[in-house]
Amino acid sequence: MDKRQFLTAAAGLAATPAFGQAQMKKPGTDDLGRTLSSMKSKPIPRRKAKTTKLFLTPPSWPNAITADPGGKGFWVQQQRHDRGPETAWLLDRKGKVLKSVVTKCEDCSGMAVGNGFIWSGANGASVHNPPNPPVEGVFQTDMNGKTISARQIPFGPKDNGGSCHGLAWENTDGGRLWIQSNRLEALVRMNPVTWECDWMFPAAHVDRLHGIEVDGNVIWQVYGTQDPKVPGYEGYTPGLIKYDIKSGKVLEFVDFVPGSCDMHDVAVMDGQLYGVDAGEHPGWPINEKFAQAGFPELNSPSGGYVFKIDVI
Secondary structure (H helix, E strand, O other), rough: OOOHHHHHHHHHHHOOOOOOOOOOOOOOOOOOOOOOHHOOOOOOOOOEEEEEEEOEEEEEEEEEEEEEOOOOEEEEEEEEOOOOOOEEEEOOOOOOOEEEEOOOOEEEEEEEEEOOOOEEEEEEHOOOOOOOOOOOOOOOOOOOEEEEEEOOOOOOOOOOOOOOOEEEEOOOOOOOEEEEOOOOOOOEOOOOOOOEEEEEEEOOOOOEEEEEEEEEOOEEEEEEOOOOOOOOHHEEEEEEEEEEEOOOOOEEEEOOOOOOOOOEEEEOOOOOOEEEEEOOOOOOOOOOHHHHOOOOOOOOOOOOOOEEEEEE
């Protein structure tokens, strides 16, 4: 290339936006045409819900609920703090016990039923005198009470993947297990056979997160807000978060109206939302007026109840 050709080529490059004067943009707009206002998140819709008590579970702190895949009723699992064996019950739609299965889960926080097994989430740091490391992760139990597996939530030490606060079953791809991971503050989808994670997304940043349930293309998650000036049930607003299952986007918040049941886990049966109240809410004082015959100490007026949830 001689001098004339070089100068001609340089002049051509200088005429392009990359080498010459930048194309005119609106004030406050970046190279991709974005503005601060366009980057702001849209407000998340909020609705209200009310609850209706249905029946009491067997005497316990019932801290997990899911619908029976066969349509017989609800599976409910108890929570204990004494490291004793924890039972999962199959209850009919009026609360009659149809089946009992004893698991080795400790401080059960969430359950699912899928592929013929009970899956129980362990929060074993919340028991008296826990071992080190605590009993945590997910227990797989057959319908005769045999422990098939006990595995840690991924992305942590082999012997301590952190505690679980919710499980849900998704009937796709041969079955998938969703875990509310406390350590990751995320919802994690696992292949229950290979124990590989194939999808996860961060949980919403709110005060308290608990049980989860798959409902078609969405996931419901229990949450709640405590008024710091009003301790106990009277200062608490339970609610639900609705996520898009494929993107993890929060679609809406559902806040319960005053006087509603407290909720520790959520289930869906025939398109209807249900919940269960363990009656053992962290940080709440025990209240003798909430006592139920045969139950341990309770601190909620709906403690021990399965209830219906109607979004209004």
